[in-house]
Amino acid sequence: MFSNKRNLALSIFLPVQILLVQIAGKHPSFIEYYYSNGIYNYISKFLRIAFGWLPFSFGDVLLAYLLFLLLRFLYRLIKSRFKNITSKLLSFTAILSIIYFCFYFFWGLNYYREPLAKNLQLKQATYTTEQLVALSKKLISKTNEIQINTTKSDTIKVTIPYLQKEIYQKALLGYENIATKYPQLKYRHKSVKSSLMSLLQSYNGTSGYMNPLTGEAQINDKIPKNYTPFVTCHEMAHQIGWAAENEANFVGFLASISNKDVYFQYSGYKTAMRYVIYEIYKRDKELYKEIYQQINIGIKKDFKESYNFWQQYKNPFEPIVKKGYNAYLKANKQDKGIESYNYVVDLLVSYFKENEL
Numbered sequence: 001m002f003s004n005k006r007n008l009a010l011s012i013f014l015p016v017q018i019l020l021v022q023i024a025g026k027h028p029s030f031i032e033y034y035y036s037n038g039i040y041n042y043i044s045k046f047l048r049i050a051f052g053w054l055p056f057s058f059g060d061v062l063l064a065y066l067l068f069l070l071l072r073f074l075y076r077l078i079k080s081r082f083k084n085i086t087s088k089l090l091s092f093t094a095i096l097s098i099i100y101f102c103f104y105f106f107w108g109l110n111y112y113r114e115p116l117a118k119n120l121q122l123k124q125a126t127y128t129t130e131q132l133v134a135l136s137k138k139l140i141s142k143t144n145e146i147q148i149n150t151t152k153s154d155t156i157k158v159t160i161p162y163l164q165k166e167i168y169q170k171a172l173l174g175y176e177n178i179a180t181k182y183p184q185l186k187y188r189h190k191s192v193k194s195s196l197m198s199l200l201q202s203y204n205g206t207s208g209y210m211n212p213l214t215g216e217a218q219i220n221d222k223i224p225k226n227y228t229p230f231v232t233c234h235e236m237a238h239q240i241g242w243a244a245e246n247e248a249n250f251v252g253f254l255a256s257i258s259n260k261d262v263y264f265q266y267s268g269y270k271t272a273m274r275y276v277i278y279e280i281y282k283r284d285k286e287l288y289k290e291i292y293q294q295i296n297i298g299i300k301k302d303f304k305e306s307y308n309f310w311q312q313y314k315n316p317f318e319p320i321v322k323k324g325y326n327a328y329l330k331a332n333k334q335d336k337g338i339e340s341y342n343y344v345v346d347l348l349v350s351y352f353k354e355n356e357l
Helices: 002-025 028-052 058-079 085-106 108-112 129-151 164-178 198-204 225-239 245-257 262-283 285-292 297-311 318-331 337-354
Strands: 192-194 208-210 217-219
Touching (some): 002 028, 002 085, 028 085, 129 262, 129 297, 129 337, 164 245, 164 262, 198 318, 208 225, 217 225, 225 297, 262 285, 262 297, 318 337
Parallel strands (some): 192 217
16 A cells, blocks of 8 residues: 555656756756756766766666566556556556656756856857858868878878777866866766667667766767767766757867867867858858868768768667657757757857857
């Protein structure tokens, strides 16, 4: 009886939680001060200390276990021909209520914090195509320069010589450097790991993810290594509280280019360049073709490698997964869904108005 009462109470608490999150979401200054710059700092550090020392991804194991519970629940429900369905649904909803609480309390409320631009004092404004073109040329020039200096030829693809664990460790140096200018981007207590579900991530089209229940950054170790430094910095940005994808992209970019390691700089500038020229592509395809010709052949080989990698994992279920993720992002204050990643261009334009490339 106690179990049923507990499940009922937790089930009733679920819609209450949803309402409270929506109310809190309308007060970003409250979230920023009391949660993102307050209690979350302690929660995130605790989680990274608690699970960071493990040589494997505990978050992946936890997700696999939760998936097992879901499948077992469905199996038993069907096998019993929906006998005692009310009790079983209450039990399921109770578990869902606990997960919902942990998600938002451990990390998810960061979706509702004040914008990163305000936090870093960046002056945002509508940008023109001319500004995009000017920035793209600078980014192309910088990326070309790093590629040639690294390979001694504009036709050779950059090859990162590090192991995965070395990349994860070196990523800390970029955050140490950027924290001298932006203390609010300080990162401590590393918890970055190769995902046990890298193959699954490849099939669902993701390069990495941050597990909000364990605070671990999970990296798809099957992606082309030239993208791993930026992806690592991106997921670390989520860990320090930047939930919005465009903001995590920007923080990841800053951490990458602030790293003294040339391979991190290359990964960061190359990724920023792709976002900017893609924005030009959406506005003027002929102009895009003209600008694309300025990119070194070695970098284009890099793009081709990435394209071929993702093509080999194309499958009928990927669009369904992306639609689900798109809905998830929209439910968490990212109105453009997956397109939110591309909104990093706004932050890049604002940043380079005040900073030299």
